[in-house]
Structure formats: C-alpha cells, structure tokens
Amino acid sequence: MNSKFDVIVVGGGIAGLTAGLVSARLGRRTLIHTSELLGGHLLSIETIEGYPGHPDGIAGYELCPLAQGQAADAGAEFAMSRVEALTCDGDEWQLATGSGDYAARAVIVATGTELRELGVPGEALLRGKGVSHCASCDAPLLGGKPVVAVGGGDSALQEALTLADHASKVTVVHRGEELTAQESFRRRAAAHPRIEFVASTEVVEIIGEDAVDGVRVREAPGGSGGDGTRDLETSAVFVYIGLRPNAALLADRLSLDSTGRIPVDTQMRTGLRGLFGAGTVRSGAAGRAVAAAGDGTLAAIAADRFLADGDWPG
Numbered sequence: 180m181n182s183k184f185d186v187i188v189v190g191g192g193i194a195g196l197t198a199g200l201v202s203a204r205l206g207r208r209t210l211i212h213t214s215e216l217l218g219g220h221l222l223s224i225e226t227i228e229g230y231p232g233h234p235d236g237i238a239g240y241e242l243c244p245l246a247q248g249q250a251a252d253a254g255a256e257f258a259m260s261r262v263e264a265l266t267c268d269g270d271e272w273q274l275a276t277g278s279g280d281y282a283a284r285a286v287i288v289a290t291g292t293e294l295r296e297l298g299v300p301g302e303a304l305l306r307g308k309g310v311s312h313c314a315s316c317d318a319p320l321l322g323g324k325p326v327v328a329v330g331g332g333d334s335a336l337q338e339a340l341t342l343a344d345h346a347s348k349v350t351v352v353h354r355g356e357e358l359t360a361q362e363s364f365r366r367r368a369a370a371h372p373r374i375e376f377v378a379s380t381e382v383v384e385i386i387g388e389d390a391v392d393g394v395r396v397r398e399a400p401g402g403s404g405g406d407g408t409r410d411l412e413t414s415a416v417f418v419y420i421g422l423r424p425n426a427a428l429l430a431d432r433l434s435l436d437s438t439g440r441i442p443v444d445t446q447m448r449t450g451l452r453g454l455f456g457a458g459t460v461r462s463g464a465a466g467r468a469v470a471a472a473g474d475g476t477l478a479a480i481a482a483d484r485f486l487a488d489g490d491w492p493g
C-alpha cells in the first residue's frame with residue numbers, strides 16, 4: 180500500500196467510519212486505521228437505541244458492517260493495527276503503526292473510549308472466565324444462571340436488559356443512591372421481573388479461581404450501612420462503570436480537558452494544524468452513536484476544506 184494519504188482517520192468506530200466515508204466521497208484519498216474489528220463499541224451492542232431510521236433499534240453487527248461497506252464503496256482504504264505514535268513534520272502528519280508508517284496532511288483522531296475496570300482482586304484473573312464487558316457476546320452462554328451488572332448509568336442498564344433475556348436474575352450493583360441512566364432505561368429495567376437493584380454499594384472483590392462464583396460487596400463510601408462486606412452469588416460479572424478516553428496518542432502534544440478528552444472547535448479542529456478530533460474522544464462529546472457519526476462528518480468536511488485552502492485558526 181502506498182503510505183501517503185490526503186486524510187488518515189485513526190479509529191474505526193462509528194465516528195471514524197463516518198469520517199472515512201464522507202472524506203472518500205469528497206474525493207480525498209482516505210485511510211481508516213483501526214486497532215480492532217471495525218465498529219468500535221457499537222459492534223458489541225445487541226440493540227443500538229436512538230439511532231435515527233431504526234425505530235426498533237439495530238444490532239451493532241448489522242449496522243457496523245453496513246457502514247464499513249459504505250465507506251469501502253466510497254473508496255476509503257483500511258488498515259488494521261494500533262497507531263502507536265503521531266508526529267508532525269512540517270505540513271505532514273506521520274503515523275507509526277504495527278503495520279508500517281503512514282503519512283497525511285490531515286489526520287482525524289476518532290479513537291473513542293474504553294470501558295473502565297473495577298480494579299479489584301479477582302477481576303484480572305477471571306477476565307474471560309466470567310468477568311466481561313460484553314453482554315451480547317457472553318449472555319448466550321449464561322444458561323439461565325444469576326449474574327451481576329456493575330454500574331448505574333445507561334450502559335449498565337441497557338446491558339442488564341440484554342442479560343435479562345438469558346439469566347435467571349440480573350442484580351445491578353451501583354454506588355450511588357440513585358441510578359444515573361436515562362429515564363427510558365430506568366423505567367424498563369425497574370419493570371423487568373428478573374432485574375433487581377442494590378444501591379449505594381460497591382464491589383470490592385470478585386470471587387472464584389477458574390470461574391466466577393460470586394462478588395464481595397460493601398456499602399459505598401458515604402452510606403450508613405457500616406464497613407461490613409457480604410457476598411452475592413453469581414456466575415458472571417459485567418462491568419459498566421464509565422469510560423476512559425483513548426487520547427494517550429496526543430497527551431504530550433495537546434492539553435486534554437479535565438476528563439482526558441481532546442478539545443476541538445465547532446469544526447472538530449484541535450489546536451494543532453491539520454489535526455481533528457471526532458466522536459467520544461473529543462471534549463464535550465454527547466455519548467450517542469448518532470452524535471459520533473455527526474462529528475465524523477464535520478471533521479471530514481473541515482479536513483477537506485483545510486486541504487483545499489490551508490486555512491487554520493490562530
């Protein structure tokens with residue numbers, strides 16, 4: 180592959196796929212470079228909700244290949260390996276990756292986020308043996324046993340609803356007194372006969388040797404239940420306690436915001452000439468798939484303008 184492009188998109192989630200699609204349609208030679216299967220978080224979501232045109236939701240494994248095919252048909256090229264470093268030499272950005280070096284005048288960083296880990300004993304040992312971030316991948320293997328979902332936000336409740344189709348019981352353990360998920364998830368989860376909630380509680384250990392046998396929990400700090408711990412029996416633990424932005428590539432070149440995200444202007448331009456941010460890795464991201472796709476569109480259009488006229492603010 181000739182390694183010089185007009186635009187390189189780093190990240191193949193919905194923001195990156197859309198950026199690549201729009202950029203290729205504008206006639207720019209475009210590479211989408213991603214470290215994992217194309218689709219990012221959406222790929223593992225059983226029913227993506229709130230995506231326009233899909234009133235009953237759409238599975239990630241349906242939407243993502245469609246977006247990938249659309250970008251390929253428009254002329255976007257693909258490379259799969261992690262981008263390890265991003266440097267700038269004059270007017271050209273250079274990417275060092277596991278599959279070689281690439282260069283472009285415009286780079287769109289759409290590296291998204293990773294789900295946070297609990298950081299408790301047993302979690303690393305039992306990852307893939309009952310500790311999971313992916314309800315749609317692992318729920319069919321549950322065989323009607325009880326499971327725990329950790330977290331009180333949108334992801335935790337959405338995935339608890341997916342798990343409840345396969346488990347005998349889903350216990351949602353969350354640290355706050357109240358759930359923070361949007362109303363539609365709260366209402367449906369509360370009405371579900373196989374979902375129950377344990378509030379103001381945190382997981383302190385995952386118990387088991389070759390498989391998950393249970394979780395040890397205690398009252399979250401600030402609660403009134405004392406220091407005691409108790410064990411909940413479970414065959415799997417699904418962890419949804421927030422997201423960590425994948426912005427390390429830029430951490431020594433840009434000041435990230437207080438959440439670790441990349442500051443951008445309304446055209447997705449960063450403070451570095453020719454460099455754009457899009458999707459959930461950018462400051463102020465809305466956290467919805469359609470917004471990430473919108474960011475990708477804006478970034479691709481702005482990159483096209485930049486390549487045409489060379490204008491950059493500041």
Ligand SMILES: Cc1cc2nc3c(=O)[nH]c(=O)nc-3n(C[C@H](O)[C@H](O)[C@H](O)COP(=O)(O)OP(=O)(O)OC[C@H]3O[C@@H](n4cnc5c(N)ncnc54)[C@H](O)[C@@H]3O)c2cc1C
Nearest residue numbers: 190192193194214219220228262290291292458459467468
């Ligand atoms: C459990 C869960 C359920 C959700 N449900 C919904 C829903 O129903 N509806 C909705 O609208 N939204 C939902 N969301 C939010 C939605 O998934 C995100 O808004 C969307 O995926 C963001 O897309 P993105 O492209 O910005 O990032 P991501 O999806 O995170 O994709 C980023 C991509 O970049 C790649 N990458 C990272 N670092 C590098 C690197 N150094 N080099 C190369 N590639 C790299 C990653 O491998 C990944 O493929 C959900 C999120 C979660 C976690």
